[in-house]
Amino acid sequence: MRMNAVLGVVLGALLAVQAWAVEEGAVVEGIDYTELTRPQPTESREKIEVLEVFMYSCPHCFYLEPTLDKWLATKPENVTFDRMPALFGAKVIPHAKAYYAAELIGKGEQFHLPLFWALHENKQTIWDEEALVTFAETQGIDGKEFRNAYHSFDVDMRVRRAAEMREHFGIDSVPTIIVNGKYRTSPAQVGSRKKLIRVIDHLIGIESGKETPPP
Numbered sequence: 001m002r003m004n005a006v007l008g009v010v011l012g013a014l015l016a017v018q019a020w021a022v023e024e025g026a027v028v029e030g031i032d033y034t035e036l037t038r039p040q041p042t043e044s045r046e047k048i049e050v051l052e053v054f055m056y057s058c059p060h061c062f063y064l065e066p067t068l069d070k071w072l073a074t075k076p077e078n079v080t081f082d083r084m085p086a087l088f089g090a091k092v093i094p095h096a097k098a099y100y101a102a103e104l105i106g107k108g109e110q111f112h113l114p115l116f117w118a119l120h121e122n123k124q125t126i127w128d129e130e131a132l133v134t135f136a137e138t139q140g141i142d143g144k145e146f147r148n149a150y151h152s153f154d155v156d157m158r159v160r161r162a163a164e165m166r167e168h169f170g171i172d173s174v175p176t177i178i179v180n181g182k183y184r185t186s187p188a189q190v191g192s193r194k195k196l197i198r199v200i201d202h203l204i205g206i207e208s209g210k211e212t213p214p215p
Contacts, residue, residue, distance in 0.1 A: 027202040029214045032195070033185035040168050040181040047080040048207045050200060051178040053171055055086050056095040060187065061175045062120045065113060067193040071200070079204055083112075086174045087163040091127070098132040100158045101149035107141045114139050179203040 042049040054061040085096035102111035118124040136146040176186045183203045205211030
């Protein structure tokens with residue numbers, strides 16, 4: 001009888017753990033996201049910021065874009081979305097400068113996804129300034145305006161800040177999502193792009209006061 005009772009307790013505990021693990025939509029700190037020990041200031045202080053850290057050369061970043069686009073169509077009004085190129089070495093600096101150059105002249109949406117597509121679907125080699133200017137022109141962007149922005153002080157400052165922020169956020173892989181300068185998560189951490197959206201929404205809920213933060 002005593003052995004059966006012990007087995008019953010063990011079985012009950014295992015079933016409880018299993019039920020918790022498969023709970024639909026369960027988001028767990030330390031597993032699905034990491035709270036930063038040193039939160040960073042955000043660009044928008046009035047809204048909750050969701051920041052995508054990406055690299056144009058990263059296929060996983062490319063595959064995440066449709067998922068994020070679908071989420072953006074329904075994101076809460078109190079949430080702002082931004083992107084930040086990750087600086088892992090000198091080779092990707094031209095891509096980072098090109099991203100900020102397009103943003104600076106108001107052609108970000110015209111440039112961003114097409115460059116991803118050209119690199120990953122069309123297998124084009126677009127790595128240096130000349131190739132990037134030529135590509136921008138194929139998208140209907142004025143080449144001279146784009147080049148001037150590419151070499152501007154503003155773009156240089158944004159690239160330097162992106163390099164600093166990558167270290168402050170503790171980012172060692174992409175894509176990574178930072179929520180309100182406080183939380184870090186990624187598809188690799190949560191296991192799927194679909195769950196990533198649940199985690200983002202959960203963290204937005206915490207920041208909005210609609211979710212209970214972990215003790």
